[in-house]
Amino acid sequence: MDRIPEVAVIGAGIVGLCTAYALVERSAAVRLYESGVPGHGQSSGQSRIFRHAHDDARLVEFTRQGRAVWDEWADKLGAELVSQDGVVALGTPVPERLRILQDVGGMPVRAVDSTELRARMPLLADYQGPAMLDEGGGAIRTRTAIESLAGALGDRVVTEEVISVHPTDHGTVEVLSAAGREQYATAVVCAGLHTARLARGVGLSLPVQPAAHVRLTFQVGGAPPQRVACLQDSSGDFGEVGVYAAPYPGNSRYAVGLSQTVQVREDGSFADPHALVALNDRARVYVSRALPGLDPEPVEYLHCWVTSLPWSEDGMAVWEADGIFFAAGHNLFKQAPRLGRALAGAAVGEGLEEDLRPAAALGRPR
Ligand SMILES: Cc1cc2nc3c(=O)[nH]c(=O)nc-3n(C[C@H](O)[C@H](O)[C@H](O)COP(=O)(O)OP(=O)(O)OC[C@H]3O[C@@H](n4cnc5c(N)ncnc54)[C@H](O)[C@@H]3O)c2cc1C
Numbered sequence: 001m002d003r004i005p006e007v008a009v010i011g012a013g014i015v016g017l018c019t020a021y022a023l024v025e026r027s028a029a030v031r032l033y034e035s036g037v038p039g040h041g042q043s044s045g046q047s048r049i050f051r052h053a054h055d056d057a058r059l060v061e062f063t064r065q066g067r068a069v070w071d072e073w074a075d076k077l078g079a080e081l082v083s084q085d086g087v088v089a090l091g092t093p094v095p096e097r098l099r100i101l102q103d104v105g106g107m108p109v110r111a112v113d114s115t116e117l118r119a120r121m122p123l124l125a126d127y128q129g130p131a132m133l134d135e136g137g138g139a140i141r142t143r144t145a146i147e148s149l150a151g152a153l154g155d156r157v158v159t160e161e162v163i164s165v166h167p168t169d170h171g172t173v174e175v176l177s178a179a180g181r182e183q184y185a186t187a188v189v190c191a192g193l194h195t196a197r198l199a200r201g202v203g204l205s206l207p208v209q210p211a212a213h214v215r216l217t218f219q220v221g222g223a224p225p226q227r228v229a230c231l232q233d234s235s236g237d238f239g240e241v242g243v244y245a246a247p248y249p250g251n252s253r254y255a256v257g258l259s260q261t262v263q264v265r266e267d268g269s270f271a272d273p274h275a276l277v278a279l280n281d282r283a284r285v286y287v288s289r290a291l292p293g294l295d296p297e298p299v300e301y302l303h304c305w306v307t308s309l310p311w312s313e314d315g316m317a318v319w320e321a322d323g324i325f326f327a328a329g330h331n332l333f334k335q336a337p338r339l340g341r342a343l344a345g346a347a348v349g350e351g352l353e354e355d356l357r358p359a360a361a362l363g364r365p366r
Pocket of ligand 1: 011012015016033034036038047048049162163214244257304305329330
């Protein structure tokens with residue numbers, strides 16, 4: 001690093017990495033604090049879905065802009081970051097989601113029949129209900145994204161846990177960690193599960209709802225298909241109304257999760273320790289009914305925290321206090337480059353976008 005950092009970013013999950021990278025794009029001097037290994041928190045595991053479909057047209061537009069940032073950064077970083085194979089969505093919400101997407105415009109989305117569905121999603125059992133294809137969506141190459149962003153940031157990433165971030169009497173922001181006591185012009189907190197705790201230290205009470213989540217990975221039976229879309233199944237035809245699934249790079253494995261999560265107490269403990277195991281079992285039953293193209297014995301389990309906002313499972317917002325910004329929400333992987341650019345802009349004094357302020361409740365169904 002060639003000069004004293006102006007901006008501290010706390011947390012090297014996908015949101016913090018994208019924020020730091022967007023600050024470097026603007027030639028800002030940045031230090032990114034991470035208590036563990038970059039990408040080991042909610043951003044862990046292989047693959048996430050990039051989908052444009054959301055229940056709030058503002059979030060659809062935000063996501064549409066975000067897709068362009070993923071492409072721009074893929075070129076800069078010299079790596080594929082989102083697959084080209086699209087996302088299929090099933091179930092009765094499809095016509096309304098399609099209407100919102102088409103009203104916003106500018107995205108290749110359309111209804112598909114069962115023949116095209118089979119071609120796009122060869123692992124799926126016979127399905128005759130409403131279906132749509134988001135051709136601009138796909139599987140996010142999560143490990144490649146984390147590793148290439150962390151690599152590009154180099155020694156701007158420091159392995160330290162931040163204990164406190166707070167304003168000083170002379171207009172700067174102080175960050176306390178095992179590495180010492182550092183001052184910055186501003187700070188952006190992207191600490192996932194720990195964002196609410198750090199925000200409380202400056203008097204903000206974030207309505208973040210922590211929960212536990214499980215996702216299972218299955219081996220594809222036989223040779224991996226050349227093309228396979230991500231899946232969002234709200235149909236109930238196979239016994240579940242909230243399922244998402246995405247291929248690993250190479251298409252030989254497919255990760256499947258129920259959108260349902262298990263609420264935990266404020267200290268992170270479980271009221272019902274068996275609830276997560278019950279979700280595991282339901283996901284296995286779903287796979288045996290809906291995805292005959294997969295071997296029904298899971299090869300991996302990913303247990304992870306998620307942090308949602310009360311107005312939507314896709315909700316996100318940024319709180320601001322004394323020159324410190326706190327980002328929170330769920331399903332943020334796809335949004336991270338666009339959100340990172342917005343946070344970088346706010347950190348260098350351009351102001352926070354109105355739609356990201358908590359009062360806007362971005363993501364709330366309208
Ligand atoms: C199984 C699963 C499937 C998902 N599917 C999708 C999907 O299909 N599409 C999608 O867009 N999203 C999806 N999500 C959500 C998405 O992965 C998360 O919203 C996103 O990864 C959150 O990133 P983050 O950077 O905010 O948080 P995190 O990845 O949790 O990063 C926060 C980082 O901050 C660090 N940290 C915390 N406290 C401190 C401190 N005091 N000092 C220093 N460092 C600290 C942590 O170690 C961590 O690395 C899914 C999530 C899960 C778990």
